[in-house]
Every structure is written in structure tokens, then in C-alpha cells.
Amino acid sequence: MNEYIQHMIDWIEDRLKEEFSLEGLANHMGYSPYYCSFKFHQVTGISMRRYILLRRLYLSTEDLVMNRKIIDIAVDYNYSSQEAYSRAFKSVFGISPSEFQRRQMPVQSIAKLITYSEGGGNRMTAQRDTEVAHLQSEKSELFDRDVLNILNGQVMYEEFKSKKLMGNSDYAPFNEAMCVHETTTPIFDSTFIQTRAFGHDVSLESYIGKVIQPLTVLNQKNYNYIVLWFGEDLFCQMNLLTVLAYLEQLEYKGTVFLNSFREDEFKVTQTELALGSYHSIYENVLINHKKPSHQVMPLMYQSIELYLEMQTENNPVTKYISKNRQLSQSELLKKLFEVFPMIGYGDTQYMELINKVR
Known part of the structure; x- marks a missing residue:
């Protein structure tokens, strides 16, 4: 199933700058629109339209950093107007595109979902020494005793x-x-x-x-x-x-x-x-x-x-746990780490929610 969902994600990613068509995706996958939508949400914990919204807006921050015109960015990502793009951007990041362009504050990365990979395995510390060396070249005063x-x-x-x-x-x-x-x-x-x-x-x-x-x-x-x-x-x-x-x-x-x-x-x-x-x-x-x-x-x-959102009883994690009750505890924990990287809970926090739902 994860390989099937990854195929859907790849199809969506190739068309992020086009108008999304659930019917087009369903025809490509050979299943009904409802089945595609339901399975996507079940495996990833997020709706297709929400995923597309977040990915488009996150990718657009790269264009903003390059000081491209906001109206051009809005058109590129298939928004009906600059105002529509700005409203969507502020709803996710809390500031307008123009303010982000001026200040360039960090945002939470919204990376392409990976639900299936033959190679497998992410590395957290691969670039650590390189990054620290870069920081030292930029701000050597941060490496001193004070x-x-x-x-x-x-x-x-x-x-x-x-x-x-x-x-x-x-x-x-x-x-x-x-x-x-x-x-x-x-x-x-x-x-x-x-x-x-x-x-x-x-x-x-x-x-x-x-x-x-x-x-x-x-x-x-x-x-x-x-x-x-x-x-x-x-x-x-x-x-x-x-x-x-x-x-x-x-x-x-x-x-x-x-x-x-x-x-x-x-x-x-x-x-x-x-x-x-x-x-x-x-x-x-x-x-x-x-x-x-x-x-x-x-x-x-x-x-x-x-x-x-996590303070609510019916939050995305508890919904996901409820929909995947058939999984063993270890399997469910693994899925939660994969599906909700933006939350960052550890075993203890997820086990509290699993026990509460079950």
C-alpha cells in the first residue's frame, strides 16, 4: 500500500504548479476518486488538498527568498490572484509573503512525503561537521568562552x-x-x-x-x-x-x-x-x-x-490511531514517527495517546 501511495505522491509532486484534479489522479491510478482520497489520508494522516496547499506554499518561500515578484509566484502556483496567494500564505506561516520576503525568517520545512523507499533510511547528522564549520567561518565569536x-x-x-x-x-x-x-x-x-x-x-x-x-x-x-x-x-x-x-x-x-x-x-x-x-x-x-x-x-x-490542534480530543494523531487500530503497538509507533515528523513526539508522548485512544 505504501508503494501505491508513493506513486500518488510522485504524480502530485510533478504537477504542483498545475490545477489539481482528483479525477485525473484517479484515472492515472486506476481507482475511484473516493478510494484514492481515502487511502491517501489513511496512510499519510493528511488530506490531498491540504498536502498540496502546504507543499505549494513551502516551495513558494524559495521563490520569495530569490526576490521574485509576488504576483508572478502566485500565478506560478496556480492561485487566482496575488490576494488569494497572500491569504493562504498568511494562514500557514502567520505573516504575509511581502513581510517574509523582507525578513526571511525560518519556516517549518514541508518536505515531499516519502511513504515507500527501496533505499530506506534518513540520516540526521550527515552534514553536522560541515554546518558547524560554516557557522564558525560566519560567526567565530560564537565559539568563545562567553x-x-x-x-x-x-x-x-x-x-x-x-x-x-x-x-x-x-x-x-x-x-x-x-x-x-x-x-x-x-x-x-x-x-x-x-x-x-x-x-x-x-x-x-x-x-x-x-x-x-x-x-x-x-x-x-x-x-x-x-x-x-x-x-x-x-x-x-x-x-x-x-x-x-x-x-x-x-x-x-x-x-x-x-x-x-x-x-x-x-x-x-x-x-x-x-x-x-x-x-x-x-x-x-x-x-x-x-x-x-x-x-x-x-x-x-x-x-x-x-x-x-493537538490539545483537541479529535486531533490528527488520535484520528490516525483510531483508523489504524489493527496495527501492533510497534508498527503503529513506527508509522506515527513517519507520518507526523512535524510534531516530533517521542515514544512516551505517542504511547500516552495510543493508550488513551485504545
Whole structure:
């Protein structure tokens, strides 16, 4: 079945700049339009039209970076007008095409779906050394002793620290999963620790040792630069939001850089961030489960939209689990990792949802 769906995806990808015809796809595949649509959604967890929308808009960001005229881009991707393209773009990325063209902020990668591959296997760290070397040539000051690198998770921290990938700078992991369970403000006070430890079903001592202790370096040394290494997915972006809110709580006065990357490759996009509104965004999103009142970069906007969708009972993941109940637990976990890379949950988060649905 995955090979069949991949054939459909390949057909769609070859025609992203044309008007989509479900009937044309169905004729090509030799099945009814309903069957094609149903199977596509069942295997990929997304409707065809949503997939096409997201892929077109993501590919159009490359044209915007090249400073092409927005009206020409709209026509290329088969929009009826520049206004229609702009509305669709803002609904996905949270800013207009013209604003993106001016600021060129990072967005969550919306790659071509791969449901079947004879070669198999993605590599996450293949380009790591090359990318770090490029960063050093561009910003050598980020490799010195007055720099703290905060990395998303223990595995990434241990690799960066053991290899001294960022030279003489310091390293600290952020070992949390802020995309699940309740939270509080202020961040990292006793109430926060109790709430988060209870949500994760771990002891206070264990939580403090794993999450709080590694970050005490922020209170022990004055850093001119803090570099945040977080992936594009929902899991990483909610962690990033928490760290940014905490830096505001500490009234950090130095310079903050975000090094964002996709989890299936290591191509880094570096962005300087201005603190000032992240604590308010943290409260709106992670505490009150509401859209932020402040504008955020497209990458975080996309993740916030996903996060709020995941708070609903009938979210895309629970729907997918319900439709694939026949799969074994291990098979279902594997599928969830493949189908929802933009969410970025780990085994623990997916198992909670599987047990809830089943």
C-alpha cells in the first residue's frame, strides 16, 4: 500500500504548479476518486488538498527568498490572484509573503512525503561537521568562552560537548517535553517543578536533576551570547518557547541566536532573536492554550497552530490511531514517527495517546 501511495505522491509532486484534479489522479491510478482520497489520508494522516496547499506554499518561500515578484509566484502556483496567494500564505506561516520576503525568517520545512523507499533510511547528522564549520567561518565569536549553547535534549548535548563542536563555549541540555502536560509561571520555580514532575510521573529529585540542574549555569556566569539549538518540529519549538520565556524572566541582556534545523538532516538556519514578548506568548499558548497576542516567527507560528490542534480530543494523531487500530503497538509507533515528523513526539508522548485512544 505504501508503494501505491508513493506513486500518488510522485504524480502530485510533478504537477504542483498545475490545477489539481482528483479525477485525473484517479484515472492515472486506476481507482475511484473516493478510494484514492481515502487511502491517501489513511496512510499519510493528511488530506490531498491540504498536502498540496502546504507543499505549494513551502516551495513558494524559495521563490520569495530569490526576490521574485509576488504576483508572478502566485500565478506560478496556480492561485487566482496575488490576494488569494497572500491569504493562504498568511494562514500557514502567520505573516504575509511581502513581510517574509523582507525578513526571511525560518519556516517549518514541508518536505515531499516519502511513504515507500527501496533505499530506506534518513540520516540526521550527515552534514553536522560541515554546518558547524560554516557557522564558525560566519560567526567565530560564537565559539568563545562567553557563549552558552543550549541544546534540545541530552543526546545532542553529549555529542556537542564531547566533540567540542562549538569550540571553547559552554553547553547545557534542555531535557523537557513542554508540548505535553500542564505548566505554570514563573518558570522553574517550586510550583513549576511540582507541576511538571507530576505530569511526567517522576519524582521531584529526578526532575530537578534532569531538567533544572543542567540550566543552573545560566545563574552562575554572565554570557554575552546564548545560542539555542532547536529543531523545527512542535516538540522542539515548545521547548524553545519555554527557554526564551525563561531568559526574559532572568532579564538576560546579551544576544540570543536560534540555530534551527530539521530532524532528518542537519542544515542550520541561524536567526538573531529579540527578547521582549516570549513570556507573554508562553502564558497564552502553554498555560492558557490560546493563540498568542504577539506576532511570532513563522517557524514558531506553525508549531503553535499544531500544538493547539493537538490539545483537541479529535486531533490528527488520535484520528490516525483510531483508523489504524489493527496495527501492533510497534508498527503503529513506527508509522506515527513517519507520518507526523512535524510534531516530533517521542515514544512516551505517542504511547500516552495510543493508550488513551485504545
